[in-house]
Amino acid sequence: MTEAFIFDHVRSPRGRGKKDGSLHSVTPISLLTQILKAIKSRNEFEVTAVEEVITGCVTAVGEQGGDIGRFAAIMAGYSDHVPGLHVNRFCASGLVATNYAAASVMAGQKDLVIGSGVESMSRVPMGFDGGAWIFDPQVTNKIGTVMQGISADMIATKYGFSREQCDEYAILSQQRTKKSWDEKRFKNSIIPIKDHIGRTVLDHDEHMRPQTTMEDLAGLKPSFTDMGELGFDSVIMQKYPDIERVNHVHHAGNSSGIVDGAGAMLIGNKKTAKKYNLKPRARIVAFADVGVDPSIMLTGPGEAARKAIKKAGLTKQDIDIWEVNEAFASVVLRFCQEMDVPTSDVNVCGGAIAMGHPLGATGNMILGTALDELERTGGKYALTALCVGGGMATATIIERV
């Protein structure tokens, strides 16, 4: 099997996903275009050598619809000859884009591919694309659809994580993120996003609140109590009859932030590396996708991680860097509990609770974080995993080379 390597990774800073967010005036195609341009300018390959741009995007309607990567590639000057492909596995889309880019290289069918992701949550609201699993009664009844926050609260209830534990984890995320910024750990990957006349509109992750204290968080009301009361608690409890009551622990402070952002990764084989003098930074070793109960929905990362580790022929002791998307505090806490990995070893650079979770881009971004951190620490293997709506998860293992 051909080996697939990551040559480069670029991501945007993450802008608050609201009208007052710095990236709100930047269209999603512009976001992705600027990232693709950076990939092009930082590396010396012929644009026509890129055989595909795969783009993860969750809410692919409106200005994010219509195979956005194809047109971002053209806008970025990759020529008319570069095809695009849109993929959607909800929150893992950005990681799935790189996995499938790598897969086509591993299969010997492509030599140079870009895996990317984009989401402007301030411009295309989450959920705007609907879906049978959201509102078709036949489907929602079959799977027991609830809001993800209710699922996260059920994870906390079922696996015994208190509000305090979740809040503590959130503080940890803020502190780690601040430290990473202070130490400029993301500098290799982040490029500033510019306006139409080349002025920088954002050069840092603006969702962070490093000054947050436990007291601040204690003052926040749980976000999903009312929805739970309306009926969704009952829906999920009917799947878990040993639970008497859902403990609503999640709120805006211990859940991932809504942000705008994009990221991309240049992936190819050794032959292409040689041809264009590209430096392989890491090898994509293995990846795995799993399905779990769609109602509790967010418990998949552990299973996906185990599956990827097994495929890679490794053990969990071989993993130096763990990146698990901080969709909700309980998701990471459950991952650590299930995998028997201390929280001190997971998401050491911070995560989406502090920096935000631009749905379709996050997988791409945190794989890049894992790569940067491997290089910074001299570690060998990193595992990146994300929980996914509808009860799925994706994990990827890379090896620094």
Next chain:
Amino acid sequence: MTQKAIKIDIDKDGIALLSIDVEGQSMNVINQAFISELEAHIKTIIGDDKIKGAVICSAKENGFLAGADLNMVLGNLAGRKDATPDEVFEASFTLNRLFRLLETCGKPFAIAINGLTLGGGFELAMSCHYRVVADNDNIKLGLPEVQIGLIPGAGGTQRLPRLMGIQLALPYLLQGKNMTPKQALSNNVIHEIAPADEVVEKAKAWILAGGKAEQPWDQKRFKIPGGQGVYDPNIVQTFMGAPAMTQKETKNNYPATVAILSAVYEGHQLPMDKAIEVESQYFTQQLMGDVAPNMIRTLFVNKNKADKLIRRPKDVPEAKTKKLGMLGAGLMGAGIAYVSAKAGIEVILLDREMKFAEKGKAYSQGIVEKGIKYGKVTQEEADQLMSLIKPTTDYADLEGCDLIIEAVLEDPKVKADVTKKAEEVIPESCIYGSNTSTLPISILAKSSRNEDKFIGIHFFSPVDKMPLVEIILGKKTSELALAKALDYARQIRKTPIVVNDSRGFYTSRCFMTYPLEASNMLSEGISPVLIENSGVYAGMAVGPFAVNDEVGIDLSHHISEATKAALGDKYHAEASHEVIAKLYDLGRYGKKNSKGFYEYPENDKKHIWKGLADYYPLADEQPSQEDVTRRLIYRQALEVVRCLEENVVTEPEDADIGAIFGWGFAPWTGGPISMIDTIGIDKFISECDELSKKHGDVFKVPEMLRKMQKDGQRFYS
């Protein structure tokens, strides 16, 4: 052609008057004759150029059109297992197709409604182009199909949302609640309210004024009020929220609710011709399933028969109660006094002390005041009701009573004393009923001078809400007493079942097995939350521990002690008795002292008492929800069969009605007997044999069932 359902008259203005008068029915229902005659009339109207349009009205005083003839539906359902979905669809699509023909026939149809209009009747109305309803708040319009496990099958799921908006229409479809003419008008479901004697004229006037034969939804630019389609955020929210809200109520035991949601969801995005087809597909699904037939049988057909006193001795003349002597003004006595006075019966409410009697009357006061506040009762009605209740301590006030109901302490001595005192005053002909829930009637009757006039009339708490009365025959109870008790049940609008004397009679005896089996499981280390939820999720009205707390753990304890004393060697000890005794010893009496299986924090919801785990530590391995449910439900069903076998209850119909309305057995099953029939006796027996191997004799299969199995019988044909 002789008309058996709908008469047609064409007036000088060229308006065809279709008056519905279904032969052999006190209230109009949709039956085969109705369907074929309506079709013939529509075709006549289409084909006759002299006819301008049509007005549909009812020739009956009593109601307008009460929907499909459910006896006919149930009859048709008997052979459904042999029919193909296609055949069932074709049969059920008939009415949908007919109403669609009516609204697209090119001639204006108006409907003049003068009374109750439900189900198919309301669907007929909505397919007419103009709807006038008599100005009478007692007229009910609605689609109650869901209450018997069905969905509206003649366009109701399509036309109601198109008229009033999806979000507003869903509660009417999902809960089957009715609307008054005024509500219907404000919801844009009807066009006009008119005095009852003018509805037909108004309907004709609309046609003569050039009323159009076109429904809004057949117009090009039609938009459903409140939004439509899956790109509308309101609709998205509605269809996200409604299924969850529904599932919270139904615990997914009622497939018709999901079918209704889907019929609206899918249908509202389609043109009417395709929409009604989708509706009929979902309707067909319900007919092919087991829930609807079981619910129709028990909750409608057999309940109606019980309400009409099918068990009443035919030869005894009607014996309505005029003056009731209510002995004991506690919670039960006060409730019985209220429902009786509400039915216009004079009530002597007697207790040991005046303050108790007064308090019992105050209970009625509380209810009527609430009724006035919510506009359900007028001051006049309230005054009338209250004037009928006389609180007293004086037995002499019982003079002239024709019915006594005793609801004093569950102590044979106290009861005997009260009986004696009352009988010194009441006439020889007076029937004497006891509301005991535990003491054998035949034993209590011994203290009466007339054992033949002594009968059990067992109410359920709260009396004004619970629909059932369990009539218990003592060994010597006469037909006269039975007739009197049944006539009284009908007066107070309760559903009666008739059972024979036995410890706990029928309902209490069977009901108790539910919390007992829960405690058995608790003692085995099964999670109390899992046990409780399994009961609730199976469709029981209340969880087994919650209900035990309601009943009172002290009472459960006393009953098991009393049973033990009475049965001696025959007493069958089970682990649950130890559990009850343990909680009793710990002073946990249930809801009454805020300590039972549950804790009752002041500012929060009740929750299972954590301390249970100290006495009954959780076993490492927990059974599946399915296994727990089976134990809870089969245990009750087996006791019901034993009651049939021992002749405590004599009819499967009474057994099913009593289970659902008496102790909250899951209504979607149609009752425990319907459930056994549905599971199949073979399968039920083999599962019980398994359970009995693991969990002992409480799951032993009664001989009656084995014999039925051998003979290839079912309870219902």
